[in-house]
Structure formats: structure tokens, C-alpha cells
Amino acid sequence: MVSLYINNTKVEVPEGSTILNAAQKAGYNIPTLCHLESQIPKGACRVCMVEVEGAKSLVASCAAPVAEGMKVITNSKTVREARKFVVELLISEHCGDCKTCDRNNDCELQALAYSLGIKDTRFEGECLESIIDDSTPALVRDSGKCIKCRRCVTVCNEIQSVGSLFAQGRGFDSTIGPAFEQNLAEVPCVQCGQCAAVCPVGAITEKDHIASVWEALDDPDKFVVVQTAPAIRAALGECFGYEPGTLVTGKMVTALRILGFDRIFDTNFTADLTxxxxxxxxxxxxxxxxxxxxxxxxxxxxxxxxxxxxxxxxxxxxxxxxxxxxKSPQQMFGSVAKTYYAEKIGRKPEDIVVVSVMPCTAKKFEAQRPEMNDSGVQDVDYVLTTRELGRMIQQAGIDFRELPDDKMDSPLGMSxxxxxxxxxxxxxxxxxxxxxxxxxxxxxxxxxxxxxxxxxxxxxxxxxxxxxxxxxxxxxxxxxxxxxxxxxxxxxxxxxxxxxxxxxxxxxxxxxxxxxxxxxxxxxxxxxxxxxxxxxxxxxxxxxxxxxxxxxxxxxxxxxxxxxxxxxxxxxxxxxxxxxxxxxxxxx
Amino acid sequence: MGEKSAQQEKVCKCHDSISEEQYYEQLDDIIDQHIEKEGALIPILQSVQNLFGYLPEAALRKISRRLNKPYSEVAGVVGFYSYFSTIPKGENTIRVCLGTACYVRGGKDVLKALSDELKIGVGETTEDRKFSLEVGRCFGACGLAPVIMINDEVFQKVKPSRINEILSSYR
CATH class of the missing domain: 3.40.950.10 (Fe-only Hydrogenase (Larger Subunit); Chain L, domain 3)
Incomplete structure (x- = not known):
């Protein structure tokens, strides 16, 4: 064990820990836009800088190992000003408008700029070029918003072993993406969306199906059924301030009913069928x-x-x-809803719209695979992520926390x-x-x-x-x-x-x-x-x-x-x- | 589009298109020489660029496969170092010095004259693949400014009016 001082608090951590680990243990939060737990630090964003007594300059705490007796200050004037400076520089390049960004209110850069008290843009200069890659069914990339933190590179290469994203080029002109400016549809991207899950800004997001779902709900000729994946009920609450791991199954069903879905069914049913x-x-x-x-x-x-x-x-x-x-439970549901259930209610498959709520972006890809139309039409029409459902509930002005519990409908709802x-x-x-x-x-x-x-x-x-x-x-x-x-x-x-x-x-x-x-x-x-x-x-x-x-x-x-x-x-x-x-x- | 395919056709007919196929046979040998070593990618890219004169896509894909490294990573390394090029190089590489001394003594004018004469920009290659045009930052011959290099040969105190004469021996 190594003992050191973080802001005069003595803390003991295992050898090889970083200053960031030690600070977390001592109860101090150090902001970072690039670090990912359990991964080799990249030191890319420079936001996590701290003062170390005796060091010539500020140190990136995510990458610096602890040493015996080290004295670290995580919150001094120098540290605050340096962090602010770094974030101001990031903002000066960042080409995006918070008001219309998919990550508005869910953006680490925005939140950090706020907490650092950045109130104007000091550096007016060249912005990044915004090139939109919406070539795939599940993900959208916007190079203008990318802050080159490389979290997506880490998950794509080191966690997923897919390797479709990497840092390309050098300096101001560098980008993060596939080789030689190819778009995602041209490379072996599996659409898992782990890149979108770790992106601190709006540079990689899911392709939004909310508008299409509203349109289906508003169409009186369509019978709109929804299926919710098993993982939604343990996470949707987080969109409404609940602790992770709060089960909100009953409230979710009520919310879906208020949104106007004709039947609330469960992907769990087809999980059993699977x-x-x-x-x-x-x-x-x-x-x-x-x-x-x-x-x-x-x-x-x-x-x-x-x-x-x-x-x-x-x-x-x-x-x-x-x-x-x-097939996956999502796709089994689609084909069963548009055949077995369609017959039961005397509707044609083309008059039924199947909406999925999934914890997943790859499900958007899966739904439009050409072979997934065994009911005669596309079996699953739209796929919302948990985040998108959360947003729809907010759009509808539903006070989620106050909702009573409800139950899934039959016969595709029991599990x-x-x-x-x-x-x-x-x-x-x-x-x-x-x-x-x-x-x-x-x-x-x-x-x-x-x-x-x-x-x-x-x-x-x-x-x-x-x-x-x-x-x-x-x-x-x-x-x-x-x-x-x-x-x-x-x-x-x-x-x-x-x-x-x-x-x-x-x-x-x-x-x-x-x-x-x-x-x-x-x-x-x-x-x-x-x-x-x-x-x-x-x-x-x-x-x-x-x-x-x-x-x-x-x-x-x-x-x-x-x-x-x-x-x-x-x-x-x-x-x-x-x-x-x-x-x-x-x-x- | 039409223009581009015409250009490609011309490239295919050029003098070393046959030898490029032969280079691919040597590509595996180069990879074999380095593959067991740590950090093999950069030395392989260097040797392969020396072989082809540039880094063709097919060679990069092969390197990616054999090294079991994502193509995006190989491309990332190629794009990071200005030494590497994915554009075919001409038989002769012209480097115009734009270091401080050459710059103030008219290096930019020399570059413009070359560019006009060859009808290519910096980083490009003429359609007949005779010449590629590049910019350098000081060749250490400031007393002779402005300086250009064609392959390994240095030309001193170059004036735009001398360009044709210099190029003629390479044409």
C-alpha cells in the first residue's frame, strides 16, 4: 500500500493506483472527459490536472501513479484556472449548439463548463468541420462535436475487439473514425452503441425514432403495440432521477398507456418463447x-x-x-404480433405497428435486416432506446414518479x-x-x-x-x-x-x-x-x-x-x- | 467522375503498373521479416512505402490482416506521420524548401512556378507519374537559398525562370 495526501486528507491505496483513484477514495471528485474505469489511461483531455508538491507542472491525475508521501492538491486557483482554460479551448473548437443537441442536459462537456463557471467564449477561432455520418441504421456521428477524448476508440478496440474506430490524422485536422474517412456502414461496425454510451458529448448518438413513433401513435388507422425488453425496467427510472437498479415495471406500463400505445406487451414473453x-x-x-x-x-x-x-x-x-x-426475442415478438396476434384481433399485419423499447442500438439495425419480415411486412417497425422512451415520456409531460402501477396486456405480456x-x-x-x-x-x-x-x-x-x-x-x-x-x-x-x-x-x-x-x-x-x-x-x-x-x-x-x-x-x-x-x- | 476514371486509366497504363504486381509478392516477405517483433507496424509501413513508392490500399489491408490489427488503426498510423503517403508518387520527387531563408528569398515563387508548370499542387503527382511536388522545411543549405531538391540532387539559388531548364533533364 502507498499512503499519500489528497488535499491534506491521508489516504492509502494499492501500489500502481493513479492519483485519480486515490482522490476518489479520499472523497474528492476530479473531473475527466476521457477516462474510463478499468482501462489504461489515455490522458487525452487534460481536464483532470492536479497540483503535486515538487512537480514542475500540473499532472494529469488519471495517468499519474501515486508515490509514497505524495502531496496532491485537487482544487487550487492554479488547478481551477488550468481546467477552465482546457475546457475553454475544447469549447472553442466544438462545433455544436447545445440547445438543439441530442445530448442537451446529458452532456459531460456542458456540465463541466457550467461547474467551472465558464460564461463566455474567450477564444474565437476555427471550429471543427461537422461531417455527419448517418450511414447506419443505429448510429449517427458528428465530427464537429467530437472532442477527441478517445473513449469510443477504447471501447471499440479494447473492450469490444471490433476496431472500426481509431484516431485518424494529426493535430487540428485529426478525427476519430474508420479508416480513410469511410463511413460506419462500410466498415465492420456491429452497431452495439457502446461508443455512444461512453461519448461525453453529442458526437455519437443513436438514430432517433421518436418522431416516427409519434406519427404512428397519431395515425388513427394504425394499431400500435409496444414491447419492452427485460433490461428497460431496471434502468428507465434513471431518466427520472431514480437510483440505478430501481425497478419501475408498473410505472413504465402506465406511461406507455398514457403515451397512446394500443397494447402494452412484453419482450419477456418472447424471451420465454426463445x-x-x-x-x-x-x-x-x-x-x-x-x-x-x-x-x-x-x-x-x-x-x-x-x-x-x-x-x-x-x-x-x-x-x-x-x-x-x-431469432432474438425482439424479432420473435414482431413476427408473432403481426401473425398470431393480428389474427386474434382481426387486423392485417400492415395495419399493425410494432414498436420496441430496447436497451440497445444494434436492435435498430436488427429490425431492418431484410430477412426480418416473416409476417409479410417488416416485423418490427421502430426501435426506441431506453433513453428515447425516457425522452418521449418527458415530451408528453408525464410526471413519471407519480404514476401508479399497471400490468402488461395479454396474450403477449405474461412472462x-x-x-x-x-x-x-x-x-x-x-x-x-x-x-x-x-x-x-x-x-x-x-x-x-x-x-x-x-x-x-x-x-x-x-x-x-x-x-x-x-x-x-x-x-x-x-x-x-x-x-x-x-x-x-x-x-x-x-x-x-x-x-x-x-x-x-x-x-x-x-x-x-x-x-x-x-x-x-x-x-x-x-x-x-x-x-x-x-x-x-x-x-x-x-x-x-x-x-x-x-x-x-x-x-x-x-x-x-x-x-x-x-x-x-x-x-x-x-x-x-x-x-x-x-x-x-x-x-x- | 469521368475525369477521374480517365486519370486512373492513364495510371494503369503507366510504366510501373506491371512491376507493382510483382511488389505484392515481396510484401509478404517484408511482413515476415518484422511480424514477430513488437511495434512491427511502422517498420513494415516504411519498407512497404519504399517498395511501392507509396502505400496502396490493398497493401494496407494485407498488413492489417496479417498483423491482426484493425484497418482503422493502420490507417490512423499512416495518417499521423507525414512521411507516409497513400497517393502514388512520381518517378521524381521535387521538394521545395520553404524554410525561413528560402521563404524570404523567393521559395514561394519557385513553388508557384513549379506548380504552374507541372499543373499539380503540393502533395500531388503529375498524370504521367513523372513528378511529385512536396514542400520541405529547411534542407540546411540556407546560404544557397532558395533551394529545391529533385530526388537527392540539390539545386541552388533557383529562379522561377530556370524551372524549365532544371526539369528538362528529368523529362
Whole structure:
């Protein structure tokens, strides 16, 4: 341990900590526009400067390691003036109008300028050129607003292992983006939106669907249904001042009803449906491999996360056969709403508008994939992020905190706890195992609270194995088999687990979620998502799961109903048509 | 657009288009020589630029793939160092010094005369790929200002009226 003084407060931190870490421990906030927790400091923005006794000049606290006996001042006249100067210089280049910016009131630069007391622009000079890249369905980039902090470069390269963004050029003319001024649509961008989640300003944002949704709601000829992803209920509250991890399911339903949606349904319902299909698919693959001795692609990968799908299409096309053919719950919902439900209410698919609320930007991309129209029209019409829904509720003048609770509508609104945990890393796997184990043995998964502890939590790559015993006669071939499962979240971790597999490690089933922490840490969630926030949202999701009477997808009566009335059985002909899909190699 | 494709056509017909294909065979050798070392990217880019005279897109994509580095990162390094160029260079590189001494003694006029004569701007290459025009910051020959260099040869006290005579031996 190293002890040092931050503003005369003695603090002890482990060797190798930075001054910024030490200050946080001592209870002092140092502003920074570029730093990301657990990542190698870049020292790009220079806002975090502090005075260190004996040092020749101010020191960037995010990058400077602590030393024994160091005396640090985080708030002196020199520090304040230097920080102000740096931010004034950033503002002088920044080409954007706060009033009309997507990040107005949610902008770190704006907030910092305010707290530093910057009241006029001292430096009038050349501004950055604003080049808008709206080439992709999910993300919009504006080079004029970029402050070159490189957070997006860090997440895109070091966390996601995608590498579509990097610093280009030099000096005033430098930009952050793909190679040689290509736009995002031309490069292997998976649309995960983690760049938009960490951007301190409005340089990368999601493509806004709010206006289109209002238009649909205002159209008397359209029947507008909404589905909300599992991760929304644990994060939407943050848009209205609630602590991270506050469950607002009931208020959310009320708000959606006030906004004018004709039916409030739940992506959780199709999460349960996914488990029925994907679990059965896994068992079929295992049977083909173990009984028929057929060559079959194992391990099976989950397919809920559209960023992961696109990542595999770019970087691991040789594993596309391993990915479950199940559509994601969002897309299953779209095709079921415009067929099964359309028939029930006597409407044509083209008169129904399906709006999704997702924690995700890649879902905007997924919704417009050309193959996602099995109902005859585009299955999911518009995708709002959690942030966009928060804004719509504000636009409508709804006092969210005062809303009473309401319940989802039937028959696409009921869900089990297994569906809730689709929101976080390890959840899809646990949900699948709860059902698969029971199908095979006829008994409930023999684990406390039905949780598979080794695959819970924020460890990047998690593994578990489960011995199957007491099988029913038709599943006898699985007697004594150790079911080996792997879980990765953050695409960099997906890469690690695939490399481990290539090196010979054996798995039967692997869950991949694109974003760190899973969907609760998605690119469309309220900012700013730290690990602490991820943990709180995950706790809330597990609480939602444990609080439900129904904990397993196959127990959901509305799921039983859709198979009885419409689909027949998992992997039926109709299921294949409406609930399954295929993937394409995008490797060039 | 029409103009551009005409230009490309001309480039394809030029003298070293065949040898460029042969260069690609050597590209793998260059990468093999460096690939195990840390920080291999910059030395590879240097050697590859020496080979081709510039950094063609296909070569950069290959470097990106073999080094397992994102193309955006390779492009970022190429764009950071002014030494690297993705534009084909002419047979002869003309560098006009615009250091302080050359500047005050008419270096800018010399540059303008060259630019007018060759019909290219700074950083560009003539359509016949004979000449590329660049600007330098002091060649350490201030007593001879204004100075230009063509390849490794230095020309001193250059006047705009002498440009044609100087260029003629390279044409």
C-alpha cells in the first residue's frame, strides 16, 4: 500500500493506483472527459490536472501513479484556472449548439463548463468541420462535436475487439473514425452503441425514432403495440432521477398507456418463447451428435444479441452454423404480433405497428435486416432506446414518479422470471438450463433459488458444468453427461471464449451478450453505466425474477397457449418460418 | 467522375503498373521479416512505402490482416506521420524548401512556378507519374537559398525562370 495526501486528507491505496483513484477514495471528485474505469489511461483531455508538491507542472491525475508521501492538491486557483482554460479551448473548437443537441442536459462537456463557471467564449477561432455520418441504421456521428477524448476508440478496440474506430490524422485536422474517412456502414461496425454510451458529448448518438413513433401513435388507422425488453425496467427510472437498479415495471406500463400505445406487451414473453425454441434446438443438436453420430455444429451459441450476431458474421463466419437459428426475442415478438396476434384481433399485419423499447442500438439495425419480415411486412417497425422512451415520456409531460402501477396486456405480456434474467450476463444460459434440465429429467433444476452461481456476476468469461442424472427414458442418452456451458459478455470476451474453444476447450452451449454486463449495460441505456451501476441493475433483475411465481419459461401459461393455438410445438414448421432465421458471412 | 476514371486509366497504363504486381509478392516477405517483433507496424509501413513508392490500399489491408490489427488503426498510423503517403508518387520527387531563408528569398515563387508548370499542387503527382511536388522545411543549405531538391540532387539559388531548364533533364 502507498499512503499519500489528497488535499491534506491521508489516504492509502494499492501500489500502481493513479492519483485519480486515490482522490476518489479520499472523497474528492476530479473531473475527466476521457477516462474510463478499468482501462489504461489515455490522458487525452487534460481536464483532470492536479497540483503535486515538487512537480514542475500540473499532472494529469488519471495517468499519474501515486508515490509514497505524495502531496496532491485537487482544487487550487492554479488547478481551477488550468481546467477552465482546457475546457475553454475544447469549447472553442466544438462545433455544436447545445440547445438543439441530442445530448442537451446529458452532456459531460456542458456540465463541466457550467461547474467551472465558464460564461463566455474567450477564444474565437476555427471550429471543427461537422461531417455527419448517418450511414447506419443505429448510429449517427458528428465530427464537429467530437472532442477527441478517445473513449469510443477504447471501447471499440479494447473492450469490444471490433476496431472500426481509431484516431485518424494529426493535430487540428485529426478525427476519430474508420479508416480513410469511410463511413460506419462500410466498415465492420456491429452497431452495439457502446461508443455512444461512453461519448461525453453529442458526437455519437443513436438514430432517433421518436418522431416516427409519434406519427404512428397519431395515425388513427394504425394499431400500435409496444414491447419492452427485460433490461428497460431496471434502468428507465434513471431518466427520472431514480437510483440505478430501481425497478419501475408498473410505472413504465402506465406511461406507455398514457403515451397512446394500443397494447402494452412484453419482450419477456418472447424471451420465454426463445427458451422453448432454443432449448429444444440444443437438445436436438445433442441428440444428433450423441445418438445419430451426425456431424453437427456444437457448441451452440445463443442468438439474442444482434451485435454479437453481426460480430460473428464479420469475424467468425466459420462459426455461423453454431449460432442458434432462433431469432432474438425482439424479432420473435414482431413476427408473432403481426401473425398470431393480428389474427386474434382481426387486423392485417400492415395495419399493425410494432414498436420496441430496447436497451440497445444494434436492435435498430436488427429490425431492418431484410430477412426480418416473416409476417409479410417488416416485423418490427421502430426501435426506441431506453433513453428515447425516457425522452418521449418527458415530451408528453408525464410526471413519471407519480404514476401508479399497471400490468402488461395479454396474450403477449405474461412472462416468467427466466425471461427477466435475459437482461444480464449469464441470464439466458440460466433460463435455458432451468427449462432444458426439466425437459430431460422431469425434475426442477436442483440449485438454490434456481441460480447457477458460477455464471452470475461481472467476470468477463464464466464457465459452469452440470451433471445430468435421472433422465427420462427418451433422454437416456444424456444420462451422466456433464453439460458444459460458457458465458461471455463484451465482444472482447466473446473472442476469448472462441479462441479457447479453438484451442480445444469443450463446451456444449455458450451465451454471448455484446455489451459488458449484458443488456442492462446496453448501448441504449441511460448514461453513465459504470460497473457499480451494472451491479445494481443486475440485482434488480434478479429480484424481479425471484419475486415471480413463475420462474421457468415452460411454465408460462401464455407460452403454452401460443403452442396450443398456433405454433404446435417447438421447432414446428410454423416455428421455423416465424421464429428462426439464418446468418450471412460479412467477411471481406 | 469521368475525369477521374480517365486519370486512373492513364495510371494503369503507366510504366510501373506491371512491376507493382510483382511488389505484392515481396510484401509478404517484408511482413515476415518484422511480424514477430513488437511495434512491427511502422517498420513494415516504411519498407512497404519504399517498395511501392507509396502505400496502396490493398497493401494496407494485407498488413492489417496479417498483423491482426484493425484497418482503422493502420490507417490512423499512416495518417499521423507525414512521411507516409497513400497517393502514388512520381518517378521524381521535387521538394521545395520553404524554410525561413528560402521563404524570404523567393521559395514561394519557385513553388508557384513549379506548380504552374507541372499543373499539380503540393502533395500531388503529375498524370504521367513523372513528378511529385512536396514542400520541405529547411534542407540546411540556407546560404544557397532558395533551394529545391529533385530526388537527392540539390539545386541552388533557383529562379522561377530556370524551372524549365532544371526539369528538362528529368523529362
Amino acid at each position: 427458451i422453448m425454441e432454443e432449448g429444444t434446438e440444443l437438445l436436438l443438436r445433442l441428440k444428433k451428435a450423441l445418438v445419430n453420430k451426425e456431424k453437427v455444429a456444437l457448441p451452440q451459441f445463443t442468438s439474442c444479441s444482434p451485435g454479437w450476431i453481426k460480430y460473428a458474421e464479420y469475424f467468425y463466419p466459420d462459426y455461423l452454423d453454431n449460432i442458434s437459428t432462433c 416468467s422470471g427466466a425471461a427477466d434474467i435475459f437482461a444480464n450476463t449469464g441470464g439466458v444460459m440460466e433460463a435455458a438450463v432451468r427449462t432444458v434440465y426439466e425437459i430431460v429429467t422431469g425434475k426442477e433444476l436442483p440449485l438454490e433459488k434456481l441460480h447457477i452461481v458460477p455464471i452470475m456476476g461481472l467476470e468477463g468469461v464464466k464457465k459452469a458444468s452440470l451433471k445430468i442424472t435421472g433422465t427420462k427414458p427418451e433422454w437416456g442418452f444424456l444420462e451422466g453427461v456433464e453439460l458444459k456451458v460458457g458465458v461471455a459478455h463484451g465482444l472482447g470476451n466473446a473472442k476469448k471464449i472462441i479462441e479457447a474453444m479453438r484451442a480445444g476447450e469443450e463446451f456444449h452451449f455458450i451465451e454471448v451478450m455484446t455489451c459488458p454486463g449484458g443488456c442492462i449495460g446496453g448501448g441504449g441505456q441511460p448514461r453513465f453505466t459504470t460497473d457499480e451501476v451494472r451491479k445494481k441493475r443486475i440485482e434488480a433483475i434478479y429480484a424481479e425474477d425471484e419475486g415471480k411465481q413463475l420462474r421457468k419459461s415452460h411454465d408460462n401459461p401464455e407460452i403454452k397457449q401460443i403452442y396450443e393455438e398456433f405454433l404446435g410445438e417447438p421447432l414446428s414448421h410454423l416455428s421455423h418460418k416465424l421464429l428462426h432465421t439464418h446468418y450471412v458471412s460479412r467477411m471481406n
